[in-house]
Amino acid sequence: MGNYTIIKKSKKSSARCGKLKTFHGIINTPFFMPIATKGVVKTLSVEDLKNLKARIILSNTYHLMLKPGIDLIKKAGGLHKFMNWLGPILTDSGGFQVFSLSKIRKIKERGVMFNSIIDGKKYFLTPEKAIKIQEDLGSDIVMALDECTSYPCDYEYAKKSIELTFRWAKRCKEAKEDKSHIFCGQASPFCPKGSPQKVRDKKQLLFGITQGSVYKDLRIKSAKQIVSLDFDGYALGGLAVGEPAKKMLKVLDYTIPLLPQNKPHYLMGVGRPEQIIEAVKRGIDMFDCVIPTREARHNRLYLWQGKADITKKNFYKVINIASSKFKADLLPINQGMLKKYSKAYLYHLFKTKEPLALRLATLNNLEFYLNLMLEIRRAIKRGMI
Amino acid sequence: MGNYTIIKKSKKSSARCGKLKTFHGIINTPFFMPIATKGVVKTLSVEDLKNLKARIILSNTYHLMLKPGIDLIKKAGGLHKFMNWLGPILTDSGGFQVFSLSKIRKIKERGVMFNSIIDGKKYFLTPEKAIKIQEDLGSDIVMALDECTSYPCDYEYAKKSIELTFRWAKRCKEAKEDKSHIFCGQASPFCPKGSPQKVRDKKQLLFGITQGSVYKDLRIKSAKQIVSLDFDGYALGGLAVGEPAKKMLKVLDYTIPLLPQNKPHYLMGVGRPEQIIEAVKRGIDMFDCVIPTREARHNRLYLWQGKADITKKNFYKVINIASSKFKADLLPINQGMLKKYSKAYLYHLFKTKEPLALRLATLNNLEFYLNLMLEIRRAIKRGMI
Numbered sequence: 043m044g045n046y047t048i049i050k051k052s053k054k055s056s057a058r059c060g061k062l063k064t065f066h067g068i069i070n071t072p073f074f075m076p077i078a079t080k081g082v083v084k085t086l087s088v089e090d091l092k093n094l095k096a097r098i099i100l101s102n103t104y105h106l107m108l109k110p111g112i113d114l115i116k117k118a119g120g121l122h123k124f125m126n127w128l129g130p131i132l133t134d135s136g137g138f139q140v141f142s143l144s145k146i147r148k149i150k151e152r153g154v155m156f157n158s159i160i161d162g163k164k165y166f167l168t169p170e171k172a173i174k175i176q177e178d179l180g181s182d183i184v185m186a187l188d189e190c191t192s193y194p195c196d197y198e199y200a201k202k203s204i205e206l207t208f209r210w211a212k213r214c215k216e217a218k219e220d221k222s223h224i225f226c227g228q229a230s231p232f233c234p235k236g237s238p239q240k241v242r243d244k245k246q247l248l249f250g251i252t253q254g255s256v257y258k259d260l261r262i263k264s265a266k267q268i269v270s271l272d273f274d275g276y277a278l279g280g281l282a283v284g285e286p287a288k289k290m291l292k293v294l295d296y297t298i299p300l301l302p303q304n305k306p307h308y309l310m311g312v313g314r315p316e317q318i319i320e321a322v323k324r325g326i327d328m329f330d331c332v333i334p335t336r337e338a339r340h341n342r343l344y345l346w347q348g349k350a351d352i353t354k355k356n357f358y359k360v361i362n363i364a365s366s367k368f369k370a371d372l373l374p375i376n377q378g379m380l381k382k383y384s385k386a387y388l389y390h391l392f393k394t395k396e397p398l399a400l401r402l403a404t405l406n407n408l409e410f411y412l413n414l415m416l417e418i419r420r421a422i423k424r425g426m427i
Numbered sequence: 428m429g430n431y432t433i434i435k436k437s438k439k440s441s442a443r444c445g446k447l448k449t450f451h452g453i454i455n456t457p458f459f460m461p462i463a464t465k466g467v468v469k470t471l472s473v474e475d476l477k478n479l480k481a482r483i484i485l486s487n488t489y490h491l492m493l494k495p496g497i498d499l500i501k502k503a504g505g506l507h508k509f510m511n512w513l514g515p516i517l518t519d520s521g522g523f524q525v526f527s528l529s530k531i532r533k534i535k536e537r538g539v540m541f542n543s544i545i546d547g548k549k550y551f552l553t554p555e556k557a558i559k560i561q562e563d564l565g566s567d568i569v570m571a572l573d574e575c576t577s578y579p580c581d582y583e584y585a586k587k588s589i590e591l592t593f594r595w596a597k598r599c600k601e602a603k604e605d606k607s608h609i610f611c612g613q614a615s616p617f618c619p620k621g622s623p624q625k626v627r628d629k630k631q632l633l634f635g636i637t638q639g640s641v642y643k644d645l646r647i648k649s650a651k652q653i654v655s656l657d658f659d660g661y662a663l664g665g666l667a668v669g670e671p672a673k674k675m676l677k678v679l680d681y682t683i684p685l686l687p688q689n690k691p692h693y694l695m696g697v698g699r700p701e702q703i704i705e706a707v708k709r710g711i712d713m714f715d716c717v718i719p720t721r722e723a724r725h726n727r728l729y730l731w732q733g734k735a736d737i738t739k740k741n742f743y744k745v746i747n748i749a750s751s752k753f754k755a756d757l758l759p760i761n762q763g764m765l766k767k768y769s770k771a772y773l774y775h776l777f778k779t780k781e782p783l784a785l786r787l788a789t790l791n792n793l794e795f796y797l798n799l800m801l802e803i804r805r806a807i808k809r810g811m812i
Contacts, residue, residue: 081775085782110754110775118757118769126767369495372503382511384503390466390495397470397782 045247045274046071046306046327050423056298056325059422062275062306064130064182064247066122067097071306071327072422074318074415075100075132076408077335080109081125083408084335085401088127093379094408098130098182100330103175104139107165108158112178120180132183132330135172135214135251138279138310141190149189149206169213173248177218181246185277186214188251193284200255204264207253215271218248247274249308255280256289258296265300275306275328282311282331291320298325315344315358315414322418323427329415334407339400341365341392344410345376352417353426358410363403364392375402378409430632430659431456431691431712435808441683441710444807447660447691449515449567449632451507452482456691456712457807459703459800460485460517461793462720465494466510468793469720470786473512478764479793483515483567485715488560489524492550493543497563505565517568517715520557520599520636523664523695526575534574534591554598558633562603566631570662571599573636578669585640589649592638600656603633632659634693640665641674643681650685660691660713667696667716676705683710700729700743700799707803708812714800719792724785726750726777729795730761737802738811743795748788749777760787763794 050059060071076083076091078101083091091099101121106112118124121131137154140147144156153168172187188207191200250273254260268276278297281290294309301307308328309321318329334344341364351357361368363375363385371385380388380402391399421427435444445456461468461476463486468476476484486506491497503509506516522539525532529541538553557572573592576585635658639645653661663682666675679694686692693713694706703714719729726749736742746753748760748770756770765773765787776784806812 080779080781081772082781082783087783087786109779110771114755114771117755118771124769124772126772370499370502384509386495386499386503387466387509387511394465394494396465396467397785398467398472400782401472401786 044304046304048304052323052422052427053425055323055427057322057418057422057427058325058327059419060306060327062327064098065245066128066130066182069097069130070419072318072322072415072418073097073328074411075328075330076411077102077330077332078125078127078131080105081115081121083404084339085397085404086408088125090401090405091127091129094405094412096129096408096412098132099127100132100134101125101179101181102139103133103136103172103179104143106133106179107136107175108160112175116178120178122180130182131179133176133179133181133185134310135185135187136167136175137172137187138190140167141192151206151209153187153210154189169210170217173214173217177246183247183249183275184218186211186248186250186273188253188279190283191253191255191280193255193280195255195280197255197257197260200253200257200260204253204260204267207251207264208267211250211268211271211273215248215250215273218246249273249275249277249306251277251279251310252297252301253280254293256285256293258293261293261297262300265297269301273305275308276301277308277310277328278326279310281309282313282317287317290317291324294321294324294326301325315352315411318414319352319418319427322422334411335404338403338407341403342407343375343403344407346410350413350417352414352421358414363388376406376409378413379405380409429689431689433689437708437807437812438810440708440812442707442803442807442812443710443712444804445691445712447712449483450630451513451515451567454482454515455804457703457707457800457803458482458713459796460713460715461796462487462715462717463510463512463516465490466500466506468789469724470782470789471793473510475786475790476512476514479790479797481514481793481797483517484512485517485519486510486564486566487524488518488521488557488564489528491518491564492521492560493545497560501563505563507565515567516564518561518564518566518570519695520570520572521552521560522557522572523575525552526577536591536594538572539574554595555602558599558602562631568632568634568660569603571596571633571635571658573638573664575668576638576640576665578640578665580640580665582640582642582645585638585642585645588640589638589645589652592636592649593652596635596653596656596658600633600635600658603631634658634660634662634691636662636664636695637682637686638665639678641670641678643678646678646682647685650682654686658690660693661686662693662695662713663711664695666694667698667702672702675702676709679706679709679711686710700737700796703799704737704803704812707807719796720789723788723792726788727792728760728788729792731795735798735802737799737806743799748773750774761791761794763798764790765794 045063048060147156169187176184250268252264254264309326368385368389374381430448433445532541554572561569635653637649639649691712694711753770753774759766
């Protein structure tokens with residue numbers, strides 16, 4: 043028995059509904075992971091996340107490594123306990139930020155050397171270290187270390203890069219297999235009561251990441267390589283890095299059929315609501331993106347156009363709540379968690395730079411995204427997409 | 428029957444426990460009011476305030492007048508509905524900020540002209556306007572417009588000032604009496620279900636403010652003048668403006684005996700925990716202060732020293748949570764709402780400038796202040812202070 047079970051397959055598309063078992067609970071797929079970059083979903087407490095019915099969050103190894111440091115989190119009993127979040131956590135390998143944030147970095151066969159964006163301190167991240175760190179964090183889903191190419195990316199570079207990603211993936215797999223039982227033995231002090239019992243397989247899940255930029259032959263080769271290593275799930279990396287939306291969907295079209303259907307498929311860093319729907323139709327089960335949280339902090343609210351209906355064209359809108367047209371709009375922000383707060387009040391909070399503004403906007407956008415996923419799951423079950 | 432009922436008088440001091448009835452609920456005295464300057468307790472949602480068991484908040488007329496403007500709040504159905512807070516609200520008259528914030532102001536017999544700190548726009552605040560504004564806001568407790576003298580204050584100036592405050596107080600009283608029935612007739616659209624029924628007297632309460640700087644004869648005269656006008660409660664203004672703590676307590680010593688014992692006594696802008704206790708012993712029932720919320724935003728946490736016991740010397744401490752000594756302190760922040768968050772986690776949030784840091788610190792400090800008042804009420808009931 044694997045950790046992923048499909049409960050409904052669409053007849054109209056490659057979309058599917060399933061259940062993913064993790065150490066800290068079962069999650070219905072397709073799902074969206076709010077981002078807790080530094081061990082906190084910006085502006086929100088874990089009580090807020092519970093009220094939002096968020097099931098899983100993503101946290102960034104790179105940032106946690108720099109601050110507060112992995113040793114402290116390990117000492118705290120893992121990331122769950124440190125941040126007081128008792129649901130599942132996916133951590134990335136740190137690779138993406140090494141490639142996107144650090145100005146100074148050197149890729150070697152053994153791993154990647156980079157300088158901290160905080161104090162310039164040197165770090166050396168290897169596949170084995172990326173695994174060890176995520177074991178110390180106690181993540182439910184561990185990501186392999188890959189090289190994430192930027193866009194556009196030279197063909198020759200991308201070709202060499204997928205080979206490195208393959209070799210690193212193998213090392214991650216080996217490093218993880220050595221350690222999984224040690225982790226199991228910890229009996230999870232940070233586990234919610236009863237939850238470990240519900241989950242039969244207590245080990246951390248390890249996901250492999252496929253690369254290859256937007257080159258079909260490289261994507262296919264990388265997918266085959268990574269799949270040959272038999273991971274618990276498969277991610278598509280190196281997308282949503284600036285390439286046109288159509289190119290990204292094409293990559294999904296020819297890559298996903300190569301992934302095992304009985305394993306979860308994760309599209310990293312995506313995306314806007316319509317992109318998520320298109321990806322789900324192609325067989326993606328997992329998403330993460332900064333859009334809902336980051337845009338909230340820039341006054342941008344995601345709202346349904348009328349009743350929630352993802353099969354409608356233009357089913358949502360994005361408004362700038364700091365625009366003067368909302369100054370005297372006394373209608374509710376939304377029909378959900380914020381139905382008792384008016385748009386005029388949120389406008390006022392933004393205009394007076396009250397910290398609550400950022401939180402209410404974040405709640406609105408995450409509620410929208412989580413409801414979007416709920417609507418997607420419903421639509422699949424009802425045979426609508 | 429008045430709105431204030433004493434339920435226990437101390438035999439050791441002038442302290443008393445009572446119940447104050449307002450339009451939006453009954454509040455046990457002595458109590459502390461968290462400050463919602465611009466219609467929000469900085470960093471907190473009303474759900475947070477409910478979780479804190481805050482019973483009443485204070486909001487600043489001056490700030491609301493400038494932004495978002497009283498007309499909008501009136502259109503929203505009052506401040507309760509605008510900010511989604513259904514408990515009692517006390518609003519100040521705006522006078523204090525006119526005197527402390529506006530650089531340009533002119534005091535005339537009719538009222539005070541000032542320029543907005545936001546855009547320099549001219550405003551003219553009269554006693555009648557201060558009342559009208561607070562009626563539009565729908566506050567449960569309305570404060571009369573006074574002149575708040577700064578410290579030190581010239582004797583001759585203070586002497587003239589209490590006379591102006593007296594004349595303004597009379598005008599406030601008259602303006603309010605004309606309007607109270609109109610207010611009653613509104614049937615409170617922003618009232619929680621059932622709550623107005625519990626409160627027999629639906630009218631807004633109007634409090635007079637006594638002044639006189641630190642001059643005994645002026646304080647006595649002002650108290651007698653204001654008391655002669657028969658308000659629903661009495662405030663001591665012009666204190667906690669920089670005078671030594673001992674001088675403030677002296678003012679309380681000779682002023683409070685002149686106030687009706689069956690009316691609530693409010694010490695505006697106070698203060699530190701030990702000041703609150705000393706004031707309670709002298710017969711004060713109501714407090715407000717920016718200390719818990721403002722200091723929270725500057726990393727300063729109020730914590731009990733061991734078990735909560737206000738009769739102990741040094742019963743509390745203030746720590747700087749951003750100090751490196753808390754970097755690896757994995758003990759809980761407190762034993763209350765934040766018992767599942769460690770000091771090291773809050774340190775991390777402050778160091779990474781996460782907005783949640785300010786909120787957790789604010790929750791800690793307000794919980795401390797509200798528990799302080801609970802302990803004070805208990806101590807009075809048990810004959811300990």
